[in-house]
Amino acid sequence: MIEDLQMSRTTNESEDGLLSKYHSDSPLIDEGNGGSSGGGIVLKKGPWTSAEDALLVEYVKKHGEGNWNAVQKHSGLSRCGKSCRLRWANHLRPNLKKGAFTADEERLIIELHAKMGNKWARMAAHFYVWNRNGLDFTLVLPGRTDNEIKNYWNTRIKRRQRAGLPLYPPDLCLQAFQENQQGQNTGGINCGDRGQHDPLQAKSFEIPDVVFDGLKGSSEVLSYVSEFQDIPVSSMLLKRIASTPYYSLPTPTIHYQKRPRESSDVFPDSTGCVQNGFPLYQNDTCAEAASSFGLSFPSDLDPDKTLLSFNVTQGGQSLSNGNSSTSRPAYGPVKLELPSLQYPETDLGTWGTSPPPPLLESVDALIQSSPIGAFESDCSSPRNSGLLDALLHESKYLSGGKKHLSDKSTNSSSISPGDMADCGTLNFCKNDCEDYAELISPLAQSSTSFFNGCISASGSSLDEPPSAETITGSVVKPEPAEADLVQDKEKESKRQMDFTCPDALLVSDWFEQSSGCVKDHGIMTDAIATLLGDNSAADFELIPSTSSPASQEFGFSYCAWNNMPAVCQMSDLP
DNA sequence: AAATACGACAACCGCTCAACT
DNA sequence: TAGTTGAGCGGTTGTCGTATT
Numbered sequence: 001m002i003e004d005l006q007m008s009r010t011t012n013e014s015e016d017g018l019l020s021k022y023h024s025d026s027p028l029i030d031e032g033n034g035g036s037s038g039g040g041i042v043l044k045k046g047p048w049t050s051a052e053d054a055l056l057v058e059y060v061k062k063h064g065e066g067n068w069n070a071v072q073k074h075s076g077l078s079r080c081g082k083s084c085r086l087r088w089a090n091h092l093r094p095n096l097k098k099g100a101f102t103a104d105e106e107r108l109i110i111e112l113h114a115k116m117g118n119k120w121a122r123m124a125a126h127f128y129v130w131n132r133n134g135l136d137f138t139l140v141l142p143g144r145t146d147n148e149i150k151n152y153w154n155t156r157i158k159r160r161q162r163a164g165l166p167l168y169p170p171d172l173c174l175q176a177f178q179e180n181q182q183g184q185n186t187g188g189i190n191c192g193d194r195g196q197h198d199p200l201q202a203k204s205f206e207i208p209d210v211v212f213d214g215l216k217g218s219s220e221v222l223s224y225v226s227e228f229q230d231i232p233v234s235s236m237l238l239k240r241i242a243s244t245p246y247y248s249l250p251t252p253t254i255h256y257q258k259r260p261r262e263s264s265d266v267f268p269d270s271t272g273c274v275q276n277g278f279p280l281y282q283n284d285t286c287a288e289a290a291s292s293f294g295l296s297f298p299s300d301l302d303p304d305k306t307l308l309s310f311n312v313t314q315g316g317q318s319l320s321n322g323n324s325s326t327s328r329p330a331y332g333p334v335k336l337e338l339p340s341l342q343y344p345e346t347d348l349g350t351w352g353t354s355p356p357p358p359l360l361e362s363v364d365a366l367i368q369s370s371p372i373g374a375f376e377s378d379c380s381s382p383r384n385s386g387l388l389d390a391l392l393h394e395s396k397y398l399s400g401g402k403k404h405l406s407d408k409s410t411n412s413s414s415i416s417p418g419d420m421a422d423c424g425t426l427n428f429c430k431n432d433c434e435d436y437a438e439l440i441s442p443l444a445q446s447s448t449s450f451f452n453g454c455i456s457a458s459g460s461s462l463d464e465p466p467s468a469e470t471i472t473g474s475v476v477k478p479e480p481a482e483a484d485l486v487q488d489k490e491k492e493s494k495r496q497m498d499f500t501c502p503d504a505l506l507v508s509d510w511f512e513q514s515s516g517c518v519k520d521h522g523i524m525t526d527a528i529a530t531l532l533g534d535n536s537a538a539d540f541e542l543i544p545s546t547s548s549p550a551s552q553e554f555g556f557s558y559c560a561w562n563n564m565p566a567v568c569q570m571s572d573l574p
Numbered sequence: 575a576a577a578t579a580c581g582a583c584a585a586c587c588g589c590t591c592a593a594c595t
Numbered sequence: 596t597a598g599t600t601g602a603g604c605g606g607t608t609g610t611c612g613t614a615t616t
């Protein structure tokens with residue numbers, strides 16, 4: 001924690017001196033009209049000093065998080081509540097993970113962004129993600145703040161756009177294409193079922209990720225249970241387990257009690273019992289809330305070790321968790337997303353004010369009737385996936401301005417023109433596949449291995465071309481720039497593999513503080529037991545939350561299977 | 575050595591939503 | 596039911612350090 005504090009304020013060392021200039025000479029102050037707590041008091045802006053940090057930490061120790069507008073009153077800080085909250089959340093909060101993103105984290109961010117779009121907070125709050133094989137899950141992004149992720153992504157965007165590379169690795173493009181094709185073949189989605197979920201969530205026929213997400217409060221846990229009465233959750237799990245990337249199942253009917261903040265566009269998380277029509281065991285909000293108190297992740301773990309993989313069979317691959325394909329059905333109003341900032345250099349004129357393009361379905365349409373305009377028009381899909389939006393944007397961008405890519409594409413043979421149709425959207429994938437790795441035959445690479453390949457032990461970042469080892473079996477020496485990532489990845493994998501303590505999932509000391517939410521505990525345990533099957537009930541335990549306000553709010557913050565090693569597979573479950 | 579470009583990071587702003595009155 | 600307030604989120608901007616020219 002001390003370390004975190006130290007790390008959190010990298011500028012503090014010079015800041016006190018610097019800020020004397022910065023703040024004293026030309027203080028960035030808010031005259032108080034901007035914040036509710038201002039009240040005529042001059043509110044300071046700009047970088048925080050270590051003294052202010054200390055005050056804020058002291059305040060939070062005493063009063064806990066929340067009620068940020070009272071900070072000024074109680075602590076004497078001349079900062080608005082928002083600023084305090086931000087400072088705490090991004091820098092002072094215990095168990096924040098600072099420093100460069102690891103290759104695994106990079107991959108996860110890319111993948112999560114492909115799925116979520118610019119949902120930084122949710123990415124940061126991500127707890128577990130089921131791997132694509134449905135047999136294991138991965139613990140992701142602990143201690144990363146939304147701001148960090150956002151900054152990383154924006155930086156990455158700039159970098160890649162400068163380099164003329166797509167935002168997403170070609171693997172994701174191919175995957176989207178493959179799944180789209182599959183979706184066409186299986187017809188596994190009821191596109192007319194808008195009442196249930198966004199019909200254009202083309203991949204909603206897939207069994208969604210099961211993640212520990214948003215279980216919030218007992219009432220909602222109950223609602224979760226009740227709302228799933230018409231869904232044999234255990235069978236859902238089985239289906240999930242049995243699911244292949246092409247496993248086609250209808251998404252169960254889910255109803256939500258209330259619209260969770262910022263989540264409505266994708267899926268409920270804070271209410272959180274369901275994701276993708278599947279019960280959530282990931283608690284985005286809980287995780288975040290808990291982490292806000294330093295309770296979140298195995299609090300005493302080396303931050304690096306908190307990047308856990310539950311997959312022991314695939315080496316370090318699990319972290320990539322290959323579930324990227326899983327799109328989340330949108331429930332309720334969906335905020336159109338995708339990030340103009342992702343395409344600052346892209347001519348978006350053709351998008352106009354129309355919604356972002358639909359995704360898979362639209363790609364279908366695109367493939368069938370290539371003109372891009374075709375899917376600009378009728379695209380009611382506000383699907384909140386960044387990937388295919390990016391495909392579309394980038395296809396335009398690349399087809400229009402990146403001539404070099406299309407030039408290269410003329411040599412491509414691995415993806416038949418028929419497959420790609422005239423779809424410029426996907427052509428760039430092909431092109432980049434060539435750029436990246438002598439091209440991958442989409443048929444030669446199963447979706448299941450899709451991400452495994454991406455995230456193979458080669459350790460190459462998704463940001464970079466997948467090593468040919470993951471594709472062809474031959475090893476391609478990573479570029480020098482990747483060397484560090486590779487080493488990092490190897491280290492990471494070792495750490496993960498070493499992290500086999502059965503109690504690893506049990507958040508250590510902070511669980512000991514657990515007090516409230518017993519009923520939630522029981523309810524949720526039951527619910528999960530239901531999900532897993534009755535026999536598993538005894539082996540599953542929800543760890544109640546701490547007494548912290550936020551944790552109380554959410555009921556509990558974590559859950560774990562008893563007697564189950566932290567590194568395990570879903571197949572180990574009863 | 576100076577100027578410039580770039581990346582990383584911190585912080586602020588505006589907006590939205592949920593809870594409360 | 597409408598208005599207010601607190602909190603959170605995503606987008607944007609500003610600053611600093613470093614690499615490059």
